[in-house]
Amino acid sequence: MRAKILLVEDDASLVELVTYNLEKEGFDVVRTGDGEEALTLAEEEKPDLVILDWMIANLSGIEVCRRLRRAPATANLPIVMLTARGDEADRIRGLETGADDYMTKPFSPRELVARIRAVLRRLRPALQGGALEFAGIAMDTTAHRVTRDGRTVQLGPTEFRLLRHFLEHPGRVFSREQLLDAVWGRDVYVEQRTVDVHIRRLRKAVNAGPGGEELADLIRTVRSAGYSLDATPVAAQVAA
Amino acid sequence: MRAKILLVEDDASLVELVTYNLEKEGFDVVRTGDGEEALTLAEEEKPDLVILDWMIANLSGIEVCRRLRRAPATANLPIVMLTARGDEADRIRGLETGADDYMTKPFSPRELVARIRAVLRRLRPALQGGALEFAGIAMDTTAHRVTRDGRTVQLGPTEFRLLRHFLEHPGRVFSREQLLDAVWGRDVYVEQRTVDVHIRRLRKAVNAGPGGEELADLIRTVRSAGYSLDATPVAAQVAA
DNA sequence: TAAAAATGTCACTAAATCGTCATATGGCCC
DNA sequence: GGGCCATATGACGATTTAGTGACATTTTTA
Numbered sequence: 001m002r003a004k005i006l007l008v009e010d011d012a013s014l015v016e017l018v019t020y021n022l023e024k025e026g027f028d029v030v031r032t033g034d035g036e037e038a039l040t041l042a043e044e045e046k047p048d049l050v051i052l053d054w055m056i057a058n059l060s061g062i063e064v065c066r067r068l069r070r071a072p073a074t075a076n077l078p079i080v081m082l083t084a085r086g087d088e089a090d091r092i093r094g095l096e097t098g099a100d101d102y103m104t105k106p107f108s109p110r111e112l113v114a115r116i117r118a119v120l121r122r123l124r125p126a127l128q129g130g131a132l133e134f135a136g137i138a139m140d141t142t143a144h145r146v147t148r149d150g151r152t153v154q155l156g157p158t159e160f161r162l163l164r165h166f167l168e169h170p171g172r173v174f175s176r177e178q179l180l181d182a183v184w185g186r187d188v189y190v191e192q193r194t195v196d197v198h199i200r201r202l203r204k205a206v207n208a209g210p211g212g213e214e215l216a217d218l219i220r221t222v223r224s225a226g227y228s229l230d231a232t233p234v235a236a237q238v239a240a
Numbered sequence: 241m242r243a244k245i246l247l248v249e250d251d252a253s254l255v256e257l258v259t260y261n262l263e264k265e266g267f268d269v270v271r272t273g274d275g276e277e278a279l280t281l282a283e284e285e286k287p288d289l290v291i292l293d294w295m296i297a298n299l300s301g302i303e304v305c306r307r308l309r310r311a312p313a314t315a316n317l318p319i320v321m322l323t324a325r326g327d328e329a330d331r332i333r334g335l336e337t338g339a340d341d342y343m344t345k346p347f348s349p350r351e352l353v354a355r356i357r358a359v360l361r362r363l364r365p366a367l368q369g370g371a372l373e374f375a376g377i378a379m380d381t382t383a384h385r386v387t388r389d390g391r392t393v394q395l396g397p398t399e400f401r402l403l404r405h406f407l408e409h410p411g412r413v414f415s416r417e418q419l420l421d422a423v424w425g426r427d428v429y430v431e432q433r434t435v436d437v438h439i440r441r442l443r444k445a446v447n448a449g450p451g452g453e454e455l456a457d458l459i460r461t462v463r464s465a466g467y468s469l470d471a472t473p474v475a476a477q478v479a480a
Numbered sequence: 481t482a483a484a485a486a487t488g489t490c491a492c493t494a495a496a497t498c499g500t501c502a503t504a505t506g507g508c509c510c
Numbered sequence: 511g512g513g514c515c516a517t518a519t520g521a522c523g524a525t526t527t528a529g530t531g532a533c534a535t536t537t538t539t540a
Contacts, residue, residue, distance in 0.1 A: 054374045067269075078362075088348045095354040100362060101341065103353075108328045114335040122318075122340060122362065143470070144413040152472060156497055157464040194499055196517065201497095223507075223516065282484055434488055437527065441486095463496070463527065485538070491531095498525070508524065510511105 003120055004028040006047035008038040008064065009082065010056050014105075018051070018180065021109035035059025039067055042074050049116060054083035054094070062097055066220075069098040078119045082107075132167035135231040139167055148215070149208055158183065159202045166219070166229035175226040184219055199227055242359055244268040246287035248278040248304065249322065250296050254345075258291065261349035267356075275299025279307055282314045286426055288364055290355060292339070294323035294330070301335055309338040318359045322347075339467065364408060372407040375458055375471040379407055379448065388446055388455070398423070399442040406459070406469035415466040439467055 005022055009015050009032030019029045022120040030045050032038050035058040041051060050068065054061040061081060068074040083090065094102050100119050103112060132139040136149045146153040146163065155163065161183045165174075176192040184190060199219060204210070205213045220230035245262055245422040249255050250273030259269045270285050272278050275298040280288060294301040301321060308314040308362045331342050341355050344412065356360065372379040376389045386393040395403065398409065405414070414422070416432040426431055439459060447455045460470035 057484075088303040088351055091351055092354040095351075095358045098361075101359055108332075111328055111331055111335075116514065118335045118340055121338075140411075142413065143411045143468060144465050145411075145470075157500075190499065191501095193501090193517090197519085200520095221517070285536090398487075430488065433528090434492090437488075440529070452496095461528070481535100481540100483538105483540075485536100489538070490533085492529105493520085493531100494529070496525105496527075499523100501520105502521090502540095505516105507516085508514085510514090510528105 002026055002028050003048040004045065005036065005116070006041055006045060006050045007031045007032060008035070008056060008061070009053040011053070016101075016113065017109060018197055020114060025113050032050075033057060033231060035061070035064045038064050039071075042068055042115055043071070044078060047077070049080065049120060050082050051082055051112075051116075051196070052083050054090070062094060062109075065097045065099055073166065074125075078123050080119065082117060084126045092114065099173060105176070129228075130165065133168050133231060137163070137218065139164060146206075151210060153208075154206050157202065158198055159205060160196055163206070169232075170229050173220075173222045173228040178226065186192045242266060242268050243288040243364065244270060244285065245356070246278065246285060246290045247271045248275070248290060248294040248296055250291070250303070254293075257316070257349060261353060262356075265353050273297060275301070275304045278304050279311075282308055283311070284318060284426065286421075287317070289318045289320065289360060290319075290322050291322055291356075294321060297466065305334070305337045305339055313426075314471065317324060318354060318363050318364075319410060320352075328352075333423070349473055372404065374407050374410045374469060377403070377407065378459065379404060386446075391450060393444050393445055393448075395442065399445060400439055402438055402442055406467075410469050411471075413462050413466050413468040418466065433466075 004009075005027045007015060007018060007029055009018065009031070015031055015033070022029050025212070030041055030047060032041055033056060035056050036233065038050075038052070038056070038059075041047070044236065052064060052079045056064070061065075061083070062076050065079055065081065068077055068079065079099045080101045080103065081094040082103055082105065083094070084105045091102050091104070096103050097226045101115050103115065130140060132141065137153075138148075139146045141164065144160070146155055146160070150238070164178065176195040180188070180190060199221075202220050203217060206219070207217055209215045218229055218231065220228050224230060235240065241265075245267045246256060247262070247269055248302065249258065249271070251397060255271055255273070259271065262269050270281055270287060271294060272281055275296050278290075278292070278296070278299075281287070292301045292304060297305070298315050299307075301323070301331060305319055305321065310316055319339045319344065320341045321334040322343055322345065323334070324345045332346070340359050343352060343355065374382065377393075378385045378388075383453055384400065386400070386403065402419065405419070405422050416435040419435050420428070420430060420432065439461075443457060443459050446459070447457050449455045458469055458470075458471065460468050471474065
């Protein structure tokens with residue numbers, strides 16, 4: 001999942017510079033130079049983080065910061081303040097108003113990106129690898145939660161580990177032996193056929209639709225080779 | 241609750257300066273100038289945050305940072321790096337190694353305090369005397385009071401700390417071992433199953449409705465993994 | 481000091497998960 | 511189509527794991 005960043009800045013050349021660097025690093029960027037609009041966008045676009053210049057039109061950055069903190073919808077939105085002022089007093093005021101970090105112009109875009117990553121690493125572990133996703137299946141490893149198309153999927157511990165392994169290597173085919181090593185552990189002795197059974201349990205849980213019907217099977221059986229997580233169902237190949 | 245800070249720095253005068261300012265602001269300070277000792281102290285003292293100088297004896301700051309991140313017990317410990325180097329490359333390297341913030345000497349003690357507060361405000365809201373809230377459960381950490389949907393909930397000390405830990409990391413699953421570390425303390429020896437009993441007591445207190453009936457259980461049991469505070473009850477899954 | 485509250489363990493129960501097998505199903509080659 | 515082989519499936523007992531009530535002990539409070 002790409003993180004979305006709201007950039008509130010009215011210096012056009014700086015906007016370009018920062019946007020370029022953020023997008024190069026894989027962030028989605030939403031931009032505005034206006035304080036009022038920033039508040040609206042923060043609500044509507046649901047960014048994962050806000051970069052906020054101190055000096056912007058209509059509302060000062062610090063006022064925007066204060067209002068973002070006050071509104072329940074954005075109270076927890078991470079904010080990185082940006083400013084030309086090097087004053088210690090200003091920096092402290094910014095941090096005390098609720099900013100998570102503070103950078104003084106001129107700054108290096110790379111450092112900005114590094115700081116943004118540091119903040120996001122903390123607040124959205126999901127954006128940093130705690131979350132896995134493939135073809136509608138989402139797994140939050142820290143919350144130990146799996147959903148398919150938004151609906152919660154109930155899995156036993158072994159099925160959970162099995163699915164995690166597949167999500168970590170989507171598309172790749174694993175033999176039963178490899179799956180036993182990776183999911184059960186290298187020193188455990190269980191029948192290879194046992195893998196089949198857990199694959200079946202995993203399929204049953206993941207492919208169960210809301211009304212009891214079957215969804216597309218995302219686990220592909222590769223005859224005499226093993227299994228893989230795969231987005232192209234057999235039916236689609238036939239139909240095509 | 242006072243926050244405990246581990247200061248890893250070998251410049252004696254700087255240690256004095258920072259310690260003075262931190263203690264004035266109400267922090268407890270543990271100090272060392274040695275990298276190896278820093279790792280030990282981080283485990284044993286369970287600080288809420290580490291201030292880490294780049295240049296210290298025995299192990300470089302960045303190596304300490306890396307090891308702290310690697311050890312499960314300290315992987316989530318907030319780290320503020322401190323250094324004489326102003327190099328952008330160094331700053332970025334520090335942040336990418338897992339530091340949460342970075343300050344360059346000479347720095348203002350007041351700004352350091354402000355940055356520490358900003359980091360802690362995020363990660364340990366309870367330390368700031370603030371209120372915690374999740375899905376109808378509200379906790380006032382200073383008044384030591386808990387309510388659910390407005391009604392007061394009566395908790396024993398251990399259940400209170402347990403709930404506070406959950407509220408600080410909503411949604412996240414903790415193993416019994418992690419809960420013992422975080423809630424009971426690293427040096428206490430109690431049976432892992434004791435956690436179950438306190439979970440039960442916490443559930444009983446929190447889920448008791450006004451008329452004696454049961455409210456939705458907000459504590460989720462994750463088999464073979466642990467427990468988490470979670471807003472999506474099982475009933476909702478079934479109904480969906 | 482006595483009463484009350486809180487704590488940590490244990491034994492037991494309840495529930496879920498696991499691994500295996502026997503059998504059914506389905507693809508593939510001749 | 512027949513035979514062969516690999517996989518799918520349903521059932522089942524064994525095992526693992528969590529929930530629960532009780533209890534002795536310690537700590538706090540009155």
